[in-house]
Amino acid sequence: MRLYGVIEAFRNGKLPSNKQIDETLIYLRQHSPVDIHKLSPDGQKLISDARDIIETARLMVQQKNADEIFQNFVHHTSGADLSRGKVDGDVIPVSKEDAKQDGQQGK
Numbered sequence: 001m002r003l004y005g006v007i008e009a010f011r012n013g014k015l016p017s018n019k020q021i022d023e024t025l026i027y028l029r030q031h032s033p034v035d036i037h038k039l040s041p042d043g044q045k046l047i048s049d050a051r052d053i054i055e056t057a058r059l060m061v062q063q064k065n066a067d068e069i070f071q072n073f074v075h076h077t078s079g080a081d082l083s084r085g086k087v088d089g090d091v092i093p094v095s096k097e098d099a100k101q102d103g104q105q106g107k
Helices: 004-012 020-029 041-064 069-077 096-106
Strands: none
Touching: 020 041
């Protein structure tokens, strides 16, 4: 049911907060979909490795997206008018020099 809620939120253009991501990743790490004790040693290693990956993803969200900048970026750009970068349906050409100037301005 939790996964269905996440999918519906994505369909409606909403992204989870860092707190929601953290809670979900903790839940995934702690709740195996299979009985680990019934798995072979290789299967147990696979579950252990998957848990390590989930924990790494959790730490990445906490450290690299602490201010939820990714969610803000998606929110603010989801309604962007892409037609403004085109003339008569074609992409406006940008020279190498213009791109360098834009890059310098962005610093």
